[in-house]
Amino acid sequence: MTTPHGIKLAVHLISTYFGDIVSKVCDCLLNKGPLSQMQVIKYTQLTKQQVANSLLVLIHHNCVQAFNIQLPGSFGEPPKIVTQYMALYDNIIHHMRFPKFSSIVSNEFGRDCAYVFDGLLQHGRLSMNQIMDRSELNIKNRENGNASNVLHENFNKLAQARFIERCPAVEPFLEPQEEGPKKRGAKSKIGDVSQTLEARALAATAPMESLRFLVESDALINGVLNNNDDDDADADDIKKSPTTSIVGEKRKQDCLESETENWATNKNKEILWRVNFEEFVRRLRHKACVLHVTERIDSIAGIVLRAVFEANRRDETKVKIEKTVPLLLQTIFDEAMKTEEGRSLTLERVRATLVQLGCELPTIAINETYSIDLKKIIDQAQAQEVESIVMKKYGRESYRMFRLLAERERFIETDKIASTTFVEKKDALVALFKLWKDDFLHLERIGNGNDAQKSETMLWKLNKRSVWEQVLDDLYHAALNLKLRIIHENDLAKDSLLVVKGTADDAAIKNRLRAKWKVLEASLFILDDAIMLFHDF
Template sequence: MVSQHGILLAAGLISDHFGPLVAKVCDCLLRHGALQLTEIVRRLKLPQGQVKNSLLVLIQHNCVQAFSSPRGDRTITLYLAIFDNVLHRLRFSKFISVIRADIPESETLIEGLLQNGRLTFDQLVGRTISKVPEGTIRPAREEIRMNFNKLVYARYVERCPKAEPYFNPQEDEQSTAARRRVPKTAEEVLSLEQKVVNTATLSDPERFSEIPYGMEDASKTNDCPHNAVAGAKRKHGAFEIDEELNSTIAENEVLWRVNFEKFIFCLKKKVCSVIIALLWIAYLCRRLHLFICSRVSVYCFSLLALGLLEVRYLPSHSFLQNDNEIYCLGRGVGVGWGCCCHEERIVM
């Protein structure tokens, strides 16, 4: 369950981005779990049309997932708030910085998806062209498609999940009970939110399927018999029609969104690299503290820990014999990766 402070934070974010009415609906779902439309209306005492429009806004921006579930002898539609996706809105600027460093030519496409939640490729093309300043050459559709496919190939962008998947909690409990009979060292316990998200997620081949490019003209085959050429043309024509149909569907009907998992992975990887660098610095500083020459003062040691490879540019002081002495120490750190030795033992 989401904590009280987490609910207040999520509701505040939604209120800032979409207004207090949408925030009330999101707050209700976070507090009470998956609910029907009629249950939300009853709890909030708001008109059904306003609640429905608020749900559509939350679904559009990937903050709510709808799913079907059995209740008695009928199937109902429930709405579930995705708490993590709401908090990801705090990291949009970091997501853009990741793309700016990795695929800078696709930055405008990512901005469009972050601002609008879900868009078709055709809508992204229109938005991208409208953002081009006047007097500047507008990018061609094929160029935009190529930049977009780069995002899909790198898994920064994915096809939207199923609009209303079927999920039966009773069947899931039975399958979980059956799995528990099998001895395991550890078993991951998934929440209802995670189970519904996993049910709605497409398979990876479909989820990260790129938009197909247009088919090129067939090469000339004048040396082939007439019937073979005709058959080849018919096969090529049928295949080209299928490719054009798939491309049209992918461009005009398929909804795309940002893959938050990929961006969070990139941010975690960046944090890990920073932590490793800090650990190396701490280790080197420790080694320096153990083996440093007594003629180097604490002040010089602090500068050395901060500068490392740039210590040879430090000014000489009265307590140092010459600038080359500090340079030898810095070189020892760079060569030994923490195995610092005395300056007299360094092989020049």
Template sequence: MVTQNGIKLAVHLISSYFGDNVAKVCECLLRRGTLPLAQIIQYTELEKETVRCSLLVLIQHNCVQAFSIIQEGGFGKASRVITQYMVLFDNIIHHMRFPKFLAMVKYLGKECEDIIEGLLQHGRLSLKQISDRHKDTSNQSAGNCTAQDAVKENFNKLVNARYVERCPAHEPNVAPPDEEETSVKKKVSKADKMAEESKTLEERALSEAAPMESQRFLVETYNEIDVDEENSKEHPTSVPVGEKRKRGDLESDAIDGAEKTKKEVLWRPNFEEFMRRLRHKACIENVRTRLDDGAGIVLSAMLEATRSKETKVKTENSIPLSMDAIYEEVIKSIDGRTMTLELVRVSLVQLGCHPLDETYSIDLKSIIELAQNEEVESIVLKRYGREAYRMFRLLSKAGHLLETDKISDTTFVDKKDTAKTLYMLWKDDYLHMEKVSTFGGKQSNFLLWKVNKSSLWEHVLDEMYHAALNLRLRTAYEQEKEKEVLMIPKDKLVGELAKRRKRLQKVRIVLESSLMKLDDAIMLFHNF
């Protein structure tokens, strides 16, 4: 769900990283949806070249996906291919999470962290570009084979851990599904066919652009640098002045160019894997807080054992495992070695996990829902007080309409105060209200209340986007206010200037840590 404040936050992120023109193009796509180049130029009122360069920047940084569709011509006119541009809202918001992504790969070593940092900074790179960047940052000579081998080894680590993936196709062709062709060429179930037909144009474009799973994490064994050098030596492109190039030479060059293009593979950070691990981390922390450390250890072990088999970020249940497989994974960790088989069984019961065909699976969706409820309840408690918290919690658990008097009697709050508090929550869109009239001896009016979670979750998420934007704007304001102090070398700051620098550091730490915590809540409602 993309809310109004979500759009404002995304535009601010793009503006702060890439400038106002790129942000204007991005905002146009966010507000108007998928568009061709001509309409983007029309709506933004920017020059064609400016829009084109802005789109290339957004594509480079994985914020826009281009795709082509065939547009039927009118009477007597031929069909033509139109390139459409689709904005990827989630990938824009991921820019706030780059520090979290970097922290997640630290266990693989500094070199892996540097590679991920380069990919996050530049969007997408080839292996040769990654190697060249390593040379520039480490001041190593171009012919240092040991350094190149180390880069490839660390790159392979990241690919094997699925932190890095091949980039999607630059501009896939999305054709309307042909039912007859599908029924002849592919034997698909009725459910799969209906799911395919229900996909939007954007979903089909992303599906067409995504590399095959067998190719997505495939690293070629060739050396891109050596291939380019050898091709340039074996097939020189220059010819003596005045001599025409032979047809065979032209064809040979065309083949060589095609091979180079084919071998030039671009890589990007795999946001799906980062988000999957963050989702697992959120589930483990929630279980550890709500239940105990043992339940957290068991859940962590089960998720770790099945990590490579998961293909989606949002999965309702963990992959089923046998008790032997669970216990084997539990005792791999230092904390898990103190647990007996009986303690593992107790933790599984705590997690609401009951054996099915001698295997165990955890309901991850219910853990996320509990965490969402707790997050909203904590907001109500801080903003409206304990009485409002009790009323909201009652309605949230009930899941249906309750009358004002019933709420008052259950929460032990005075009826006048109950009505006042419920009205305040309704006015701020935290409750749904219905008015019911009865006709008997005399007309009576009743107010019924409930928590509509689908609309409330969207409202809470929009408030979180608004708060995140305010935190980023405040951080930028504080830095701009102390711009002069930041330009002075730290060792030359004395007296009042040193105090101002110290104050700015404290403010930044508070604002940035608050933003990171707020982002955890945003992911809980939007990504998990």
């Protein structure tokens, strides 16, 4: 779900990282959808070289996906294949979360492993040799000859944890959609006419799971051994990789590579790797669920839910699943016992907590399994966030009526709303009309006979989609303002430090500026948590 301020935030992030020209191309793709290179030139009024370079940068940093599509010819001409470019909105917004991603890797595997990971965050796509060259581990361990072993170990850790993945297909070809109904097998999702062009393109680039996280040990060792001979070639490899050299070039259908050969590679046919954002979204989603149930129920519920996630980790492959994989009670109990907080739990306490989390007790207590409804937990967390916003913006009475409508999820009469929330009918109408005016509610009027005005009954229902979109857009707006404020404060700090440099006030001003910067950064982190709750989870 993209919103006006969400697009502005994405454009600002691209401008901050890559400059105004690249952000102008990105802005065009975000607002107009997939376009060819010539269309981008037309809309942006930039030169062909500027557009080509901008697309090169955006593709290399996983912000744009190119794909080939067959368009019908005109005036008797044969169909032609055109390369189009699609902005990946989610990947752009993820740039704001790079510190969170790096912190997860550092906490799980240590700073040495995070050095390798940070190189991919900074440069988008790298081959094994480029990772070796750019990693600080290469510099630290080259003298004692341990560089290849350390890199091999850390790289394998990242791939096994699914923190990194092979880059997807460079320019997949989308088959023309066939007209009329046709039976399709379960695997023919790319040709499904019900899918949008963007969804078909992403489905076509999706790699096979068996190859997505595969680290070829022979290629890795050879790449490390050859690395010493190519110390000066890493920057040229990025510029000349197929992900960049193909920008703007036309493809013929008979020249398309097979699926197994269509991975993004550099000029030496080395496989390129990138950060797997899906895994980090999954981890942060789990963290948000644990935090919510801990606050809503108790700390034991958080421990049990965390144990479910840990036991589920090997089986869960999708980011947005509605329910966890069914697990045996004993499995959940054993996983909880591995933590220091969970060692005091009993089997009965774990069972009772699972019931508190919404699980139903099985009719047969032999090999009893439990599955937790994650969608319900996320919905509760979203509703709690929205309710707090309604409370601050409209007051306590409006909050009570909003909460009632959110729980019932159906049309309710004005009289019943007023009596249930203990609000005078006149005051309830004023509050309800204010919420309706801001598109928070649906209103349906029912009249009887010719005297409809006097006997009119007003029914109210929560307009959930509109409310959630408004809240998300407001969160994007606040995040954009905070980003601009941080930039403004940094500029002021530079000017202030130049004035007081070398004076007695130098240290005091530095401490004050550092404290202000920490508050702004912490506020941005909290805002981003709320954004992920409504957009990513």
